[in-house]
Amino acid sequence: MMILFDNVSKRYPSGKEALSDVSFGIQTGEMAFLTGHSGAGKSTLMKLVILLERATKGQVVIQDINLNRIAAKHIPVIRRNIGVIFQNHQLLFDRNVFENVALPLYIAGFQHREVGRRVRAALSKVGLTRKEKAYPISLSGGEQQRVGIARAVVNRPPLLLADEPTGNLDPALSEEVMNLFLQFNQVGVTVLIASHNQELISRLNKREIRLHEGRLL
């Protein structure tokens, strides 16, 4: 089991309950979509997985590790095994494509030569080999998103999380990005994608986890 939510509730200090008694599991190697209106709790769920937030009640277990038992100083180690892709890419605009993608490797302490090898492999996977010296500002939205994906997978994490990865892309680019996720999934990576794109979801025929006002449907 890659992700296991067991009766998880999350109440924010403001009093708002973002998740109520949510229980589900995602198998290792599975690909699933997380759907629901904005405010349904998708973001909160993702935050719990990468320990940006802690569950108020219940257990979140990732790769057989109960996150409730993870001390703050061990959070970085957990995050290094999860690739995260954001809707607005979260690229660093003062660094070129190579440096952006290499960031997780430098953080994990990879040797220089290994960094170059892996970054080029990740860039070739997303089709940006020739853009490694370019700065994000000079790239199109789709290219920026693919840099974000390359950064998420460069570390070869067993789990990929994506938050509205096609939110700002036209249908053709959305399709392209989804195909990338399918490819990663085919080589064994577990993928969880929060998305509104109902058309793509139904076409891909993958499992759908629906949230409504903090509860599973």
Next chain:
Amino acid sequence: MKTSGATTSGVSSGGRAWLRNHRNIAIGSLVDLLKNRITSLMTVMVLGIATGLPLLLYVVLINVLTVTENFDGDPRISIYMNKEAAEEDIESFLTIVEKHPNTAGFHYISPEEALLDFQLHSNFSDVLNSLSSNPFPAVVELIPRDTDSVKLRSQIIEMEKYQEVDMVVADLAWIERLFGFISLAKSIVILLGLMLGLGVLLILGNTVRLSIENRRSEIEVVKLVGGTDGFVRRPFLYLGFWYGVGGGISAWLLVHVCILFLSGPVELIAQSYRDDYALVGLTMIESLSFFALSSILGLLGSALAVRKHLRVSESLF
């Protein structure tokens, strides 16, 4: 956490990776600093002035102490002999003076010598000639071994007890004042050093805070892809360190330019005292400890800022 075999290959052992990261970030932060030449230079100059001021005072103090140490035989004690004292009494008194433990040397001026000297060096020889007798008493100029004011005072009181002695004069007041001023100056240097040190901490804290604000998004991304707090903190600590080093060097230069500037006038004054005194700068050890101190201040200032401002909102979703 399970890690796939592929993930572990290529990662160097913890210590080596850590050292390499330190080296990269130390160099990287220095390069960043040099890239924004003008802002960095201004900050470094401000730091240089703030640390240079107490340093300059310290150098002045050292020079004052060196000058007062060089006071050749000063202060002198003048012992005026009783005019009625017999010659042999004076002579026995001189042996007493000579044997006193606090006597470094003495010079006896007989009334005749005093008269001759006065006639030579003043325009009142006619007046003296009109006098029927020599108005000058015999004088012993005593050079004390220890110029400590307590010892001097006890020696004066001792000398005054002798019948042959009319009066003992030593200008203790100005010596006491001088040493008073020196100890005051020492306190001022310490106080000023503390205040400006605090100023340096605040300046650096603010500079590092701005740098943190500028790189807020970078910090958030780094934390999200598994950067430890130490990894996030490190560039800012090195930034503070480099600012400290730069500030120290500019303070050192500032002080030595001041010395160069002042050495001319000081030499002129020294010459008027028939002395060949030259201003003393900082020794190698003093300079190195000052650099160490300023870089520690830099590190400390940024550590304070980092502690306060590195709480990340992590609101990326």
